Amino acid sequence: MTPLTHDRYCAEIAHQVGLLRAVVTSGADLSATVPTCPDWSLEQLVRHTGGALRWVELLVRTRAEEDIPEDQVPLGDGPEVAGDAAALDAWLAETGEMLVAALREAGPDTEVWAWAGIPDSGFWARRMAHELTVHRADAALAAGLPYEVAPDIAADAIDEWLQIVEFAQRTMPYDAAKELRGTGRSIHLHATDGTPELNAEWVVELTEDILVWRRGHEKATVALRGPLTAVLLAFYRRLPLDSPELEVLGERELLEFWLERATFD
Structure with a gap:
């Protein structure tokens, strides 16, 4: 599918940063463990994302032509004082403004180093929109707050995730995604609340080479059904398959096999 516009991604980055800031300033315990990223506290998650x-x-x-080490990023670790929600919020606000300004100034086609074979600023606008979308879900879960995401962003996040797994299969021979091969097996994702215009259904075929995927409604070895946001979170391993809003039809083991190996992030 065609990605969303550069302006749409920039606007969503600003929106998601605002929502993440709302979690930080909600009174949530910044030292609380993030259930979906148990190695991190809520504060560590926010610092990682920022x-x-x-x-x-x-x-x-x-306009970097090669990777920049993270330790060379000014204020990349966040505020010096830990546990200060106001300082973390201010740092995050400035961070979001800086990124959106840089992306808008560059436009989608400026050449910039990137790790997925798409060396332009448009790649980074899309990647950061979805990085925020998923990690905000982590933060909301840690804080016990509700989570929603716009349907076009949720659907595009699934598209991008499939492309990332495909990239890992093609270029990373030692990644766990290499095991997602074998003919005759397929996965169907079905958003039960999607509009016809959005076409929020996916078919993923495992082949002997690289996975093949497309939008559409087809029978598959296993199907995952539910509201689009729930399907998104389950596919990113943020929501258990036995959650009441989800339904798994067919060979559940194949879906579990996929989720255990589609781990590149």
């Missing part, structure tokens, strides 16, 4: 945004801002603003 640091990624600062790293990308530096890449785009300087």
Whole structure:
């Protein structure tokens, strides 16, 4: 599918940063463990996410021709004082403004180093929009807050994730995604609340080479059905398959096999 517009991604980055800031200032316990990323506290998750945004801002603003080590990113680790929600919020606000400004100034076609074979600023706008979308879900879960995401962003996040797994299969011979091969097996994702215009259904075929995927409604070895946001979170391993809003039809083991190996992030 065709990605969304550059302006749409930039606007969503600003929106998601605002929503993540709302979690930070909600009174949530910043030391609480993130259930979906148990190695991190909520504060560590926010610092990680903001640091990624600062790293990308530096890449785009300087038109980097190669990777920039994270330790060279100014204020990439966040505020010096830990546990200060106000300072973390201010850092995150500045971070979001810097990134959106850099991306808007660059436009979608400026050449910039990137790791997925798409060396332009448009790649980074899309990647950071979805980085924020998923990590905000992590933050909301840690804080016990509700989570929603716009349907076009949720659907595009699934598209991009499939492209990332495909990239890992093609270029990373030691990644776990290499095991996602074998003919005759397929996965169907079905958003039950999607509009016809959005076509929020996917078919993923495992082949002997690289996975093949497309939007559409077809029978498959296993199907995952539910509201689009729930399908997104389950496919990113943020929501258990036995959650009440989800339904798994067919060979559940194949879907579990996929989720255990589609781990590149």
